[in-house]
Amino acid sequence: MLFRQMIEPDSSTYTYLIHCPDTGKTALIDPVLDTVERDLSLLQELGLELDFTLDTHIHADHLTGAKRLKELTGSRIVGPAVDQLPCTDIGVREGEPFRVGNIEINPLFTPGHTDHHHAYLIDTGTHRMLFSGDALLIEACGRTDFQSGDAATLYRSIHDKFFTLPDETLVYPCHDYEGRQISTIGQEKNRNPRLGNSKTLEEFVEIMDNMDLPYPRKIDFAVPGNQLCGACPPNVPEEYRQPCLRHDQG
Amino acid sequence: MLFRQMIEPDSSTYTYLIHCPDTGKTALIDPVLDTVERDLSLLQELGLELDFTLDTHIHADHLTGAKRLKELTGSRIVGPAVDQLPCTDIGVREGEPFRVGNIEINPLFTPGHTDHHHAYLIDTGTHRMLFSGDALLIEACGRTDFQSGDAATLYRSIHDKFFTLPDETLVYPCHDYEGRQISTIGQEKNRNPRLGNSKTLEEFVEIMDNMDLPYPRKIDFAVPGNQLCGACPPNVPEEYRQPCLRHDQG
Known part of the structure; x- marks a missing residue:
């Protein structure tokens, strides 16, 4: 498997490229609208065609590149089936591996940051x-105070779905600021x-309830935009409009 | 490939288990005398027999488990050929991959922490x-003020041999305190x-020259002991003698 990790600096979002050399199939996990051109350049440089984009959840801090990449490459939009977005081509659910050629991507239903969040697990041998999305970040986790977030639910997702994986499991988050x-399951437990060192559910909920975080600066246009798989809604403020303008001209 | 990472807590040394399922061959990288029994339990639990131990260099902060493991399992002692230790069974050198079954371990001559230090590189596909040994640690590096250490030499090893690897390369250090x-080459560059963010050789040498570190507490017996592949020299202080006693009784 060919693998790349790339960052979109404004929202500190990681996009991951997954390619099956046996079949030529290629996917991007959590592409960002702002860096669609960068992703296309990398694909071209590597001589790859894009088959799928996969989002872990409906992001509130950036616009997904899914729709734009589909328009430009014909890639199919993959996301949690439970989101029931009309713009999604393929809905995934836990227990039903999604295949990128010979690579098996296992969706893990991990609500708490959002109510429909899915992580993706690949076993390379x-x-x-x-790919932990916004559920588990390095020495952190996604916030739980928007988009039907719930701290107790997130705690259970992480303990039941992530912390039961082997300690050597590589953790590739959707963000790091x-x-x-990279991290590992063992490192996050430590x-x-x-969440680490046997923090209780009650301790975690108290921590999350007292985060006192600012209102997310892009949420008002990012959520409706991502419910359209990365369309630019009319309420995008001037300062964030550049990727949308490129998009509209594309 | 089957892979495990284990820690010896007194010296914060990581030991790595590498196993080729196709051939049944197994190796430990940088085993520690104090945790030989733990390693043997893990091998037994996994149903594996030990074929090789590989050391990255002559450690100053712990005694290697190489000799003890050889006595107990018949494993062969592998280390840098340039060390010319009479107790080593197989000497490795850069440019000559060492095979654990179908797994190719590529030694990288990376002096600076010690004058004979080698790292080991595996490509899983x-x-x-x-396995960066003591040359590159997470947000740190091995000290350069003992054992023919040299800061300028270490800088060149890391920049020429490590920082030319792809950013996604996984970095498994010999220690973390x-x-x-885990880290990645990209993360360490950042x-x-x-060493990161384009620090110059001169800046690095100045940092290393002004570390003001305490005298290594085990060096006086660890270095002569490791020159015998993990024998217990007579000058082991009482407080560190327990693994040696187990060893002598074994």
């Missing part, structure tokens, strides 16, 4: 690679200040 | 896994406070 790129 | 387990 040597490593399990967990400090330039970190070091995550909200 | 999806990931490159760099804060419970971290975040390593001594």
